[in-house]
Amino acid sequence: MRLAVLGGGGFRVPLVYGALLRDTARPRVEEVVLYDVSPARLETIAHVLRDLAAGHDAAPRVRTTTDLDAALRDASFVFSAIRVGGLAGRTADERVALELGLVGQETTGPGGVAYGLRTVPVAVRVAERIAALAPRAWVINFTNPAGMVTEAMRRVLGDRVIGICDSPAGLVRRAAAALGLDPARVSPGYVGLNHLGWLCDLTYEGRDVLPGLLADDAALRRVEEARLLGPDWVRALGALPNEYLYYYYFARESVAAGSGPTRGESLLEQQERFYAGVRARPGDAAAQWRRARRERDTTYMAEARDATGAGERDAADLEAGGYEGIALALMAAIARGEPATMILNVRNGAAVPGLPEEAVVEVPCAVDGSGVRPLATRPLPGRFLGLAQQVKAVEQTAIEAALTGSEPLAVAAFALHPLVDSVTTARRLLDGYRARVPELAAVFPG
Structure with a gap:
């Protein structure tokens, strides 16, 4: 099998290659094609991969290219991890918001909207090339904001594009470990959007063990998300939030911490x-x-x-790995027909009541050789559903703005976000991002 990695000069590409080196089952990825717009970054990562492959028998071959079509042709899987605007764009995403007294984060809040506005058109063009050159390929999207970008790419690729994130799996792993349970033997009731989800129940041997975790001070101290948001707050919520909900629940503290x-x-x-x-x-x-x-x-x-x-x-948590393991498990389940259950970003259908059918949601899914199927979830309580509905409306407005070049819709995407406090501020955000990020200015020239 051939794996094309878009954003192949990115810093985290060696994580994916390391996971492939550890995979010995058949069929397996035999060739990795790295695509990037930067030849220098490609050369650097190729050096790292050669070092990692030393001493491994039958290590996947590595080829680099700055030609997107050459990278995609005959690919079995496409891993998309592009960053439109580079890290310079990310710094602008954060700084423009902070200068207006708002949360400055790359995927959450106005920074995430700005990132999506410039990324969606590029992601859709990539999807069109995949449809033309590798129509049977499965696309694994890690490009942020992952839920928004996956939803936009679905317009071209349908169910053959799947979004992944390591935050939910890490939360489940930490919650199970805090109770002394094997994470592979628990069933998580995780529901939401990318970077906006909650672990509402955790089933072990037919019993929900999450209430016991929430009631146990010592156990909660072993869960990073509970330490981050505070044990009293997660008890009040009755669920363990994704770590990125810190920026919603503690927005003022987040802005205050952005002085450095x-x-x-x-x-x-x-x-x-x-x-x-x-x-x-x-x-x-x-x-x-x-x-x-x-x-x-x-x-x-x-x-x-x-x-x-x-x-x-936690040191053990750092060693547990992240999105590369999810990507490999997803590829293995599809290519080898090995049934698996994992939390993924997929079309909602009827999985999450209260959210649009076409919306991409982040929920447990059954995966096998036939593809991915979201599993039904319990209805979200209003205190969670309302926030998810509002943020999903922002994502869908941003997608339409990006694909049509509509400045009013771009302003609306900012203004509708719960972390933006006025329409006037939304207009200033668009002007500020347009002034500092050429890739966004190209979409909304003004």
């Missing part, structure tokens, strides 16, 4: 050092990547953990 460098600014500086270091010393590319990865992982949501006293991330 943003996450995007820190990553931009870190990655510039990494790519320059490998260019200077390609012989130890993998070692440099591992050091940079450790720094990246340990500083994830650091500003929120510092503000709340949540403490450092």
